[in-house]
Amino acid sequence: MVSAIQSHGSKNHFIIIDENDAGIDIHDHLRKQWALSLCLKTQTDGILYISDSEKAQAKMRVFNSDGSEASMCGNGLRCAARYIAERDQIQSFKVETMKAVLQVEQVDELYGNIPTYSVEISPILFNLDDLPLSLNEKSKLVLEPVSDWDKDLTFTALAVPNPHIITNATVDQINSDSQEKLASSFNKNNPWFSDGVNVSYVVELSDGEFFVRTYERGVGFTNACGTAMSSSSLVQVIAGKWRAGEPLNIFNDGGRVKCVVHKKNDEFDHIDLIGNATFTHRLTLQLKEDGETLIEESVQTGEDKIYEQMSAAAKDYLNNAAPGLKLR
Template sequence: MLLKMHGTENVFYLYDVMGMDLDDKAMSEMTKDLCQDGSDGMLFVCDSEIHLAKMRIFNSDGSEPEMCGNGLRCLSRYVLEKFDCSEGVIETLKAAYSVKHIEEFHGISAIQIVLYPVKSLEHPQLKDFDTSYSFKHYTVSNPHIVGHIEDHMTKEDLTVLGEYANNHFDEGMNVNMLRVIGPGKIYVQTFERGVGITKSCGTGMTSSSVDYAIKNDYFDKAIEVYNDGGMIECQVIKEKDYKVLFTGNATYMSKHDLKGNLLESFDEDKAYKLFFNKTRI
């Protein structure tokens, strides 16, 4: 049985494979087959030797990224409910993150992740990345660049920029365009490596919130990060690197068989739509 979930309308299939032996090729091919419906990727709930569970995530093109913030919120909710606990630690490909359930977040329930470390690093290939924008490089296990815009970028322009970045950087690159819409409020558009333009990208919003906090000395305060899928909140804490408290929805949409056929739809998305409409005001 599969669940379909979304984190700020970043849509995933979730498959609990704890106790099962499913190899990388099978995960990749299953993801490519199922995500032909337009879903962004697939989350696999795997066994962990020391934590509650391990997240494996595959993008819609079958590639495996190091991390996905929106996906981790979704998987964390499922795992916390499975083990009947309010908080715990989830392992990912390169790191482990503390997660907990938040009962009330702007009228909906949510998951908060402690994302650490978020690093601001020099990238040797950034200096010859030839665009009219000034970018800064960040890592949240996976690589991001953040640039600033005054107006909303068209999908066509973001696609050209994102494809150029993914051809230019050896490891590929998530491209985030940040627009300030008010004190402590930013709007982020992302071209996600292995996916393309997505309604939201959790680690992209995290990188962008760190960039905003650095430029505006806006630490230890909630930053509202808006995107085409809704809104999440980030609180940036300055330590050796940067720690970000990352809070947003994890919404159950539907239940499916292993071929993707719909078995049952849930009502939770109605509450999220009300929340989404408030974020557009």
Template sequence: MSKEKILKFYKFEGALNDFIVIDGRFNKLENPEEYAKLLLDRHASIGGDSLLYLEESDVADIKMRVLEKDGSESQMCGNGARCIGLYFERFYGIGNITIETLAGVKKVKKVSENRFVVSMGPMQKLRNFVNGPRNEYELIHELFSFKIFVVNSSEPHAVIPLKSIKRIPKEKGLKISKNFKLFPYGINVDFIEILNEETIKIRTIERGVYEETLACGTGAVASAYVFNKFLGGKDIVHVKALGGELKVELGKNENYLEGEAHYVFKGDIEL
């Protein structure tokens, strides 16, 4: 990593899930994973939940890589995708884009000022995110006396319903998130509280970050899906995160995530 490199970056947030955006088409990085570990440090650098590194794509308008604080790469980020939608709208005047991710191509559409909807695709197979026998798409399991519902909404999530999430068992949540014997790549953990048949509250511990974030887009979709399929929820679910409210619309072949995205600032950092 060059000590004299000047790097242009942008800061965005969606429901206070905050991101550093680096457009690799103009600021190419040889090892962006290493830059993620450096730049996401909130005390010694810019700080953020994830680094969204953009590259050219052969199948979409842009490729988005989601890089975490530990240097790992996530499959997809719903809040991040909305922020990239805003990046293209603000700096290039393009309202609708397609984004290549490790979980497939996602469509992002502007619906109003600072508000975007992401076509998240259908729920995906659990694949090698979970060890042991299970249904291809779902695992219902018990850990630390919690009933957990494991699904893949473009990212693997363990959804845990509680009577109240005013206080969550973070230590146990972290142990589940880092249970690499069961979840070889770690797993996102979502604690949810049902308010009514159309509304839930959510608090999420994200893998790669391994701490609580103020919102998680794929977590909102995973939780809405579990709520709808197993706990009596509707097809349209309002998900109240600590950082803001997201709207999830569930369909047979497509799930949609809608919410706000905001540009925070841009700058140059010398490395």
């Protein structure tokens, strides 16, 4: 039997599994099969595998509901940070991810008594080879139109290190099927993205406040994507709609977070993603060596009640700030 945590960051749902508790040698085929099995049974977006690290307090690996591995997950990192913080009784530390060692820390609550964590999102990469994206021999794509994608929108491509396409849109555009058509085409066989990409549409609400909706590769439309909200915040700073070093309020279908874009020596250095790390259930699992899983026990924590209050307040705000916006 293995104890596990069912959690969410901005209603992006994960199961946290500490590999030290599994009692068997774990390899990537097992991680994939367990992710496929558990995500289907619990309707979660992915599995966060926590293990020892020689570079940091712990290591986090993220496997999506389709069994693919993500290089990073900002919402998941907040949940993992809380688990490690409570396990090891520390508040500020580093976590190793696939491509970077990132700083995390517990911070003041975003709303009520919701456990809130700030996590570093980096590196920030604009070279199209880092996504990868092949586009007419271009090396970068920043606030530019791509006629083959859409005649009315401009796009920015970046990796953090997950690959993202960001575009600012109107309420009518985000309500249409434009995003789904574009994103689904990018995540099938296509001439541009050999490994798929996350696609976010952003609606400006007011000064320093934005709504972000993301179609996430390996998942589809999601309540929120941490690296997408961070990338979208960066694009607003590039576009002159906000300032580096100052927090933005980012609303999403799952609630809201804050982001702070940091510059160092006139270059974008990293982004702070600040939001909830809510534990919804404590689980007892059987993780079998053939890849099958059994949920022996699932006990609600009651933590989600306060988050739902924040989510309801965010929806009320959006109804006034962006009339006609259809939430998922």
